[in-house]
Amino acid sequence: xxxxxxxxxxxxxxxxxxxxxxxxxxxxxxxxxxxxxxxxxxxxxxxxxxxxxxxxxxxxxxxxxxxxxxxxxxxxxxxxxxxxxxxxxxxxxxxxxxxxxxxxxxxxxxxxxxxxxxxxxxxxxxxxxxxxxxxxxxxxxxxxxxxxxxxxxxxxxxxxxxxxxxxxxxxxxxxxxxxxxxxxxxxxxxxxxxxxxxxxxxxxxxxxxxxxxxxxxxxxxxxxxxxxxxxxxxxxxxxxxxxxxxxxxxxxxxxxxxxxxxxxxxxxxxxxxxxxxxxxxxxxxxxxxxxxxxxxxxxxxxxxxxxxxxxxxxxxxxxxxxxxxxxxxxxxxxxxxxxxxxxxxxxxxxx
Amino acid sequence: xxxxxxxxxxxxxxxxxxxxxxxxxxxxxxxxxxxxxxxxxxxxxxxxxxxxxxxxxxxxxxxxxxxxxxxxxxxxxxxxxxxxxxxxxxxxxxxxxxxxxxxxxxxxxxxxxxxxxxxxxxxxxxxxxxxxxxxxxxxxxxxxxxxxxxxxxxxxxxxxxxxxxxxxxxxxxxxxxxxxxxxxxxxxxxxxxxxxxxxxxxxxxxxxxxxxxxxxxxxxxxxxxxxxxxxxxxxxxxxxxxxxxxxxxxxxxxxxxxxxxxxxxxxxxxxxxxxxxxxxxxxxxxxxxxxxxxxxxxxxxxxxxxxxxxxxxxxxxxxxxxxxxxxxxxxxxxxxxxxxxxxxxxxxxxx
DNA sequence: GCCCCTAACTAAATCGATACAGAATCGTTC
DNA sequence: GAACGATTCTGTATCGATTTAGTTAGGGGC
Numbered sequence: 001x002x003x004x005x006x007x008x009x010x011x012x013x014x015x016x017x018x019x020x021x022x023x024x025x026x027x028x029x030x031x032x033x034x035x036x037x038x039x040x041x042x043x044x045x046x047x048x049x050x051x052x053x054x055x056x057x058x059x060x061x062x063x064x065x066x067x068x069x070x071x072x073x074x075x076x077x078x079x080x081x082x083x084x085x086x087x088x089x090x091x092x093x094x095x096x097x098x099x100x101x102x103x104x105x106x107x108x109x110x111x112x113x114x115x116x117x118x119x120x121x122x123x124x125x126x127x128x129x130x131x132x133x134x135x136x137x138x139x140x141x142x143x144x145x146x147x148x149x150x151x152x153x154x155x156x157x158x159x160x161x162x163x164x165x166x167x168x169x170x171x172x173x174x175x176x177x178x179x180x181x182x183x184x185x186x187x188x189x190x191x192x193x194x195x196x197x198x199x200x201x202x203x204x205x206x207x208x209x210x211x212x213x214x215x216x217x218x219x220x221x222x223x224x225x226x227x228x229x230x231x232x233x234x235x236x237x238x239x240x241x242x243x244x245x246x247x248x249x250x251x252x253x254x255x256x257x258x259x260x261x262x263x264x265x266x267x268x269x270x271x272x273x274x275x276x277x278x279x280x281x282x283x284x285x286x287x288x289x290x291x292x293x294x295x296x297x298x299x300x301x302x303x304x305x306x307x308x309x310x311x312x313x314x315x316x317x318x319x320x321x322x323x324x325x326x327x328x329x330x331x332x333x334x335x336x337x338x339x340x341x342x343x344x345x346x347x348x349x350x351x
Numbered sequence: 352x353x354x355x356x357x358x359x360x361x362x363x364x365x366x367x368x369x370x371x372x373x374x375x376x377x378x379x380x381x382x383x384x385x386x387x388x389x390x391x392x393x394x395x396x397x398x399x400x401x402x403x404x405x406x407x408x409x410x411x412x413x414x415x416x417x418x419x420x421x422x423x424x425x426x427x428x429x430x431x432x433x434x435x436x437x438x439x440x441x442x443x444x445x446x447x448x449x450x451x452x453x454x455x456x457x458x459x460x461x462x463x464x465x466x467x468x469x470x471x472x473x474x475x476x477x478x479x480x481x482x483x484x485x486x487x488x489x490x491x492x493x494x495x496x497x498x499x500x501x502x503x504x505x506x507x508x509x510x511x512x513x514x515x516x517x518x519x520x521x522x523x524x525x526x527x528x529x530x531x532x533x534x535x536x537x538x539x540x541x542x543x544x545x546x547x548x549x550x551x552x553x554x555x556x557x558x559x560x561x562x563x564x565x566x567x568x569x570x571x572x573x574x575x576x577x578x579x580x581x582x583x584x585x586x587x588x589x590x591x592x593x594x595x596x597x598x599x600x601x602x603x604x605x606x607x608x609x610x611x612x613x614x615x616x617x618x619x620x621x622x623x624x625x626x627x628x629x630x631x632x633x634x635x636x637x638x639x640x641x642x643x644x645x646x647x648x649x650x651x652x653x654x655x656x657x658x659x660x661x662x663x664x665x666x667x668x669x670x671x672x673x674x675x676x677x678x679x680x681x682x683x684x685x686x687x688x689x690x691x692x693x694x695x696x697x698x699x700x701x702x
Numbered sequence: 703g704c705c706c707c708t709a710a711c712t713a714a715a716t717c718g719a720t721a722c723a724g725a726a727t728c729g730t731t732c
Numbered sequence: 733g734a735a736c737g738a739t740t741c742t743g744t745a746t747c748g749a750t751t752t753a754g755t756t757a758g759g760g761g762c
Contacts, residue, residue: 097427
């Protein structure tokens with residue numbers, strides 16, 4: 001209502017003839033002053049329209065803001081819409097909410113180009129799936145030691161929350177290969193060092209296995225392939241840069257339009273979004289799933305289980321990942337690497 | 352890396368033998384000092400691991416934080432998962448992102464119980480669907496004048512962003528009634544002044560029509576009903592307190608379990624979530640849609656259009672609502688009430 | 703060589719609170 | 733009534749930057 005120059009704690013103190021300390025205490029530590037004075041202060045505050053201690057000043061003085069930031073690899077818009085990312089956010093939000101903290105969303109992209117340090121208002125950072133490349137290596141030393149948790153990637157010196165990507169992708173690939181497909185193929189997600197939205201040639205440099213989840217998933221796929229007598233080096237791979245239909249579709253279209261004797265009859269996909277896009281485009285082309293083409297995903301998003309055929313995939317509990325990361329950042333859980341179990345889902349896209 | 356006591360701008364200035372003003376300028380106004388000095392400062396900053404100006408201190412001094420808060424009526428967890436709310440967020444995020452702002456998520460519930468003013472760190476507030484009841488009337492005077500935009504409800508003195516709820520619900524109801532159902536019913540969403548998750552009796556007090564969108568929707572339904580010769584007072588109504596399957600299901604179960612001659616053969620629902628729950632539960636009971644039961648929704652969420660039968664509903668562009676609200680808060684659009692158009696979708700649940 | 707103007711830099715006030723150490727007040731107890 | 737401890741309250745340094753007004757240095761014109 002009143003847009004008049006905001007009144008400050010000090011002015012309120014002068015008005016009442018008490019010290020600023022008492023006014024501060026009236027709001028923050030009721031036990032430090034008499035109930036009578038406290039009430040007088042609170043009444044006068046209400047009368048003058050004092051909004052309570054200014055959060056900016058308080059956070060400067062105390063060093064804490066009760067804000068936890070989630071730094072997202074992709075744009076905010078993407079992350080809010082992406083099923084997996086929003087599950088993570090939901091888990092984080094649940095814990096923060098319960099402990100009186102609020103959630104600040106930062107996109108890794110923007111983060112990079114912005115004025116350095118613009119983000120340091122939060123008490124802690126949950127970094128989700130940021131590539132270790134990018135600006136992160138420059139940017140991260142800015143953050144203190146105990147205020148960062150990595151999710152779905154590894155970062156030297158900070159705790160990370162993962163699922164067991166390698167065993168999980170091994171398991172799903174092993175299951176898929178048990179049907180003895182002739183021409184398996186792999187569709188990766190953000191696996192190459194440099195952006196690449198196409199087939200991966202032999203000379204393409206990949207991200208290191210010990211830092212990124214997608215590389216771990218590939219290791220699992222390869223292990224299963226080898227076990228079944230395939231030479232992983234000869235199994236065709238494609239790379240997708242962004243986990244959206246729009247970005248996936250062209251690459252997948254090319255795969256499906258290969259001549260019959262070159263087109264894979266099994267596609268191991270690194271995300272459900274990719275797998276669902278394969279499914280949609282395959283159906284459009286009149287390919288039968290799973291007869292002509294078997295498909296597996298990774299994530300276990302709801303959308304994959306609604307429609308028929310249901311996706312064969314690995315379910316990971318992203319909500320729980322978010323909860324754990326949030327608890328770590330709030331100091332409610334030990335700050336140590338965590339690896340969550342996954343669950344194989346047998347759908348109809350690869351029975 | 353270094354968890355050592357963070358270095359400050361002042362210490363950096365002392366180290367370099369220059370004034371704090373120059374260091375500040377080196378980061379904020381390159382044109383205010385010689386390139387040579389600037390480079391020297393930046394190098395030394397990097398060497399000492401100075402993270403750039405502290406955001407807390409800066410925001411206190413400048414009065415701006417480049418943070419915009421979205422205050423959500425429900426819990427954060429709910430809002431992130433809810434299709435409509437997350438569309439809104441996505442629109443907000445898109446604009447904020449493009450203009451170098453970040454997004455803080457606050458839940459209206461928490462907001463109420465927390466220390467007053469705890470939220471005032473943001474430069475502006477987009478309040479989404481908060482009930483005018485609750486604590487809002489107490490809490491809001493805390494906020495300044497030009498830093499608030501209401502979405503999907505009205506608040507004296509602040510601009511609001513809506514869709515044309517009354518005409519839209521009139522249109523969908525009119526369409527539904529053209530099939531001449533015998534026993535129409537209405538399932539409302541958060542319409543009663545006091546919580547009520549059951550049938551609404553004649554003595555229940557409803558929220559005022561001029562402030563809440565659900566009440567406007569009811570007005571539209573009633574107008575269509577009257578036009579078709581029904582007395583709105585005799586048309587049964589139920590109320591749902593939270594737009595989730597779990598909360599909807601019991602109430603809807605009761606409706607569907609009514610004896611055949613009492614069970615509505617048309618249910619006008621105030622959200623797609625409600626309508627989809629009706630659809631699911633009706634199918635479970637072996638009711639035929641639309642033969643035994645016609646259903647209409649409101650929102651136009653994707654989920655309603657994937658499955659068969661597709662939902663007959665009204666599509667509102669929540670992403671655009673978010674964009675507009677964000678532009679208003681950033682001062683990129685005039686601060687005035689906006690009413691967005693909707694689109695009637697003819698699905699199979701009420702052909 | 704002198705004056706003046708611009709560019710480069712600095713000193714110090716300020717943003718709005720919190721929290722420490724210490725002062726005043728009060729009621730007990732001996 | 734003096735001594736004492738607990739309670740209540742105050743004065744002031746401090747958090748880490750930004751910004752205004754002002755000072756110094758450098759360069760051009762005559």
